[in-house]
Amino acid sequence: MLKSAAQIEDLCRNLPQLGRLLESEPVGALLGRWPRDLVMEATRSVLDALRREALNGALDEAGLRERLEHLDLEISEHAQRMARPSLRRVINATGVVLQTNLGRAPLSKSALRNLMEVAAGYSNLELHLEAGKRGRRDAHAEELILRVLATRGARQVESGYAAMVVNNCAGATFLALNSLAEGGEVIVSRGELVEIGGGFRIPDILRKSGATLREVGTTNRTRIRDYESALTPETRLILRVHRSNFRMEGFTEQPTLDELVALGREAGVRVFEDQGTGCVLPLDQFAVREESSWVHSVASGAGLVSASGDKLLGGPQCGLLVGERPLIERLRTNPLARAFRPGKLTYAALESTLLAYLTGQEETLPTVRMIRTPGAELRNRCHALGDRLRGSSQFEVRVVPVRSVIGGGTTPGAALRGYGLALRHPLMSDEELSRALRKLDPPVVARTRRGQVLLDLRTVFPEEDETLAAQLIRLGTAA
Ligand SMILES: *Cc1c(COP(=O)(O)O)cnc(C)c1O
Numbered sequence: 087m088l089k090s091a092a093q094i095e096d097l098c099r100n101l102p103q104l105g106r107l108l109e110s111e112p113v114g115a116l117l118g119r120w121p122r123d124l125v126m127e128a129t130r131s132v133l134d135a136l137r138r139e140a141l142n143g144a145l146d147e148a149g150l151r152e153r154l155e156h157l158d159l160e161i162s163e164h165a166q167r168m169a170r171p172s173l174r175r176v177i178n179a180t181g182v183v184l185q186t187n188l189g190r191a192p193l194s195k196s197a198l199r200n201l202m203e204v205a206a207g208y209s210n211l212e213l214h215l216e217a218g219k220r221g222r223r224d225a226h227a228e229e230l231i232l233r234v235l236a237t238r239g240a241r242q243v244e245s246g247y248a249a250m251v252v253n254n255c256a257g258a259t260f261l262a263l264n265s266l267a268e269g270g271e272v273i274v275s276r277g278e279l280v281e282i283g284g285g286f287r288i289p290d291i292l293r294k295s296g297a298t299l300r301e302v303g304t305t306n307r308t309r310i311r312d313y314e315s316a317l318t319p320e321t322r323l324i325l326r327v328h329r330s331n332f333r334m335e336g337f338t339e340q341p342t343l344d345e346l347v348a349l350g351r352e353a354g355v356r357v358f359e360d361q362g363t364g365c366v367l368p369l370d371q372f373a374v375r376e377e378s379s380w381v382h383s384v385a386s387g388a389g390l391v392s393a394s395g396d397k398l399l400g401g402p403q404c405g406l407l408v409g410e411r412p413l414i415e416r417l418r419t420n421p422l423a424r425a426f427r428p429g430k431l432t433y434a435a436l437e438s439t440l441l442a443y444l445t446g447q448e449e450t451l452p453t454v455r456m457i458r459t460p461g462a463e464l465r466n467r468c469h470a471l472g473d474r475l476r477g478s479s480q481f482e483v484r485v486v487p488v489r490s491v492i493g494g495g496t497t498p499g500a501a502l503r504g505y506g507l508a509l510r511h512p513l514m515s516d517e518e519l520s521r522a523l524r525k526l527d528p529p530v531v532a533r534t535r536r537g538q539v540l541l542d543l544r545t546v547f548p549e550e551d552e553t554l555a556a557q558l559i560r561l562g563t564a565a
Contacts, residue, residue, distance in 0.1 A: 097140040097150055101133055102157070112158030120165055128165035132157065177550050179523075179532040181506065181542025183456045184494025186283065188531060190396040190403070191494075192452040192547075197401065197438035204434040211430045224251045226433050230440035231406060237444065238366055240385035248414035250407040251395075251436065252426040256286050258392035258405030259360045260295055263323070265420040266358065266390070266413065268296035270322035275308035276301050277340060278327040282362070283495055288327055297322065307339040310349055317353050324350050326359040326388070328378045330495040347387040356389030356413065363496045364399035364406060366443055367454065384408050395432075397494050400451035401439030402432050456544055457492060457502065465505040467543050467551060472507055474555050479562025482510040490544045506542040508535070511562065526557045 107113045107129055108122075116125045136153060139145045145153070153160070176188060184190045193201070214221035231249040252258045263272065272292060279301065281287045292299045300321070302312040313324060324346055341349075343359060350357045361383040368379075380399070383391045390409030395401040405426075407417060417423060439451065448454045468485040475481045486508045489501035511519050516534040523530040523539065533540045546554060 094141055094143075097145065097147065098137055100150065100154070101136060101140075102154070104129055104133065107133075107157070107161075110158075113161055116158075116162055116165060120169060124168055125161070125165055128168055129161050132161050132164050174528065176529045176531055177554055178545040179506075179530055179541040179543070179554075181488060181490035181504070181533070181540075181544050182493035183453055183490065183545055184397055184492055184496060185545070186494055191400045193402060193435050194400070194439060194442060194450045194452060196442065196447075196450060197435040200438040201431055201434040205431055209430055209434075211433070223427065223430070223433065224249075227251050227436050227440065230437055230444065231408060234366060234440050234443045235381055235384050235408065238381040240381050242387070243384060243408065246411055247408065248411040249409075250414050250417055251428055251433065252405040252407065252423075253428050253432075254403055255360070255362055255392055255394040255405040256282075256291070257426040258407045260291055261417055261420060261422060261426050262358055262390055262392060262407065263292060263295035263297050263325075264422060265417045266356070267322035270297060271300045271318060271320045272297045272323045272325050273300045273302055273313055273316045273321060274325045274327065275303045275312070275340065277303060277305050277308055277334065277338070278325075278329065280327060280329055280332075282330055288325075288360075292325075306334060306337055308341070309339060310341040310345050313341070313346065313349055314353075317355065321353070321355050324355055324357045326357060328360060328362045329498075330362050331498055333498045343383060343386040343388060350389070351387075356410075357387075358390045358409075359383050359388045359392070361391050361393045363397045364393035364395060364401075365397075365496070366399060367448065369398075369457070369497065369500075389413055395436055395439070397496055398453065398492070399439065400442075400453035402435035404428050404432050404436055452547070459504070459544055461504050464543050467548065468505045468507050471541075471543070471551060471555055471558075475507075475509075475558055475562060479559050480512055481558065481562045482512070484508045486540070488540060488542050490542050502544065504542065504544045506540050508538040508540055509558075510538050522561055526561065528553070528557075530554065530557065 104126070108117075108126065113125070113129060136145070136150070140150060178185055178188050180188070210221070212221050212223050228249045232243045232247060235243050252261060274288065274292070279288050289299055298320075300316050302308055302316045326343060326346060343357070346357050361378055361380050363378060364380045365378065366381055380391065380393050388409070390407065390413050393399070393406045395404035395406055407414060442448055442451050449458070465485065472483045472485050475483045484507070485505055488504055488506035490504050491497070491501060509519065514522065516537050516539050519539045520532055520534055523532055530541075533542070
């Protein structure tokens with residue numbers, strides 16, 4: 087609705103003064119709870135927002151009057167938001183298990199317990215307890231990483247191998263290329279010059295590492311001969327990059343990792359694989375085919391392999407490097423290594439995650455449990471939630487079959503069959519409803535599909551069902 091300049095001015099003149107508001111009874115009462123600066127800041131923000139809305143025509147006089155009536159409430163809510171962290175827990179109802187925007191892998195209870203224990207006090211982060219001497223921080227996780235790989239079949243790590251932890255897989259890959267190939271050449275297939283997401287592009291990383299890229303083959307076909315004829319005395323590494331987030335089908339060809347390793351042995355050149363997913367468990371029983379395995383990559387004899395800690399491994403964000411000891415030593419002694427080292431919280435959570443694999447407790451890792459949740463269990467939870475909503479809200483609710491994905495740049499094209507709740511509200515569009523869901527406390531993030539909002543319970547923790555139900559009922563009756 088268009089308004090004359092005079093009308094707008096009038097609306098703006100009707101806004102209360104900041105000073106007067108602070109002296110008023112309800113806003114003044116907030117000063118008992120929060121410092122004056124914070125209340126003032128909140129009041130100013132709310133007034134500014136109101137003025138903006140009046141100026142761009144979003145508010146008429148009646149609308150403004152109503153807002154002014156509840157101004158103290160609005161200011162109080164704004165102050166509350168200012169007094170809490172911006173990074174918060176949310177309920178993930180998207181069905182994407184490793185949703186990068188939602189923080190990828192949730193940690194297990196035992197990882198959280200260990201993390202709290204270590205974080206709340208002092209720890210032997212860099213102290214060798216037996217010798218009473220200074221130790222290395224990544225000595226902690228190293229043993230466990232190697233044991234997990236050995237027990238799952240990569241036996242050769244039992245001698246002559248080492249492992250190292252950095253902040254993330256992108257950092258691991260960069261550090262590896264910089265330490266092993268700076269000033270030399272790295273051979274990569276044109277089919278693997280990929281962007282992983284968030285601007286992590288292999289050609290850019292290579293250039294920044296100081297190595298020269300030697301592209302071989304074509305986008306869809308690269309043969310072992312292509313690698314062979316690109317070898318020169320300047321070759322430092324053969325790089326293999328797991329394509330992570332897309333799949334190529336049809337007229338394609340790519341040598342196996344074993345073939346690359348054999349070629350490297352002959353030529354005296356190491357193979358480095360950016361494996362990415364850190365997948366330890368077989369996924370084929372979940373209709374996930376051809377997924378690269380961290381264990382297989384290490385077992386194939388690649389000199390060095392990098393992977394993420396917070397993808398299929400189900401641990402904290404970190405980059406895991408496993409390889410022949412002399413190579414890891416070169417990474418450790420790179421002056422840049424210090425810039426990539428993680429904090430103690432990472433080691434605490436990582437060690438507990440790895441221990442879950444070594445003690446037969448993989449099911450306690452939320453990502454593993456979510457991937458393995460049977461459809462029938464999801465259907466039962468959906469019906470329970472649906473029945474509650476039908477009885478006490480205006481929502482139109484249907485239990486529908488859905489396909490969840492693992493995500494996070496893993497298992498492209500694979501789908502997990504499950505059930506979800508399709509919601510419709512008589513007074514809200516799907517977009518409005520999903521916005522309202524994101525405003526709940528905790529916020530609920532969901533997908534929209536054909537005018538409905540879809541809640542996929544695979545990624546909702548069963549212990550969150552109760553909160554979810556209560557929040558939805560509140561929203562569905564209030565709106
Ligand atoms: C995910 C992924 C990365 C990036 O990992 P971060 O831990 O997010 O840095 C790098 N390479 C591959 C192959 C990946 O799958």
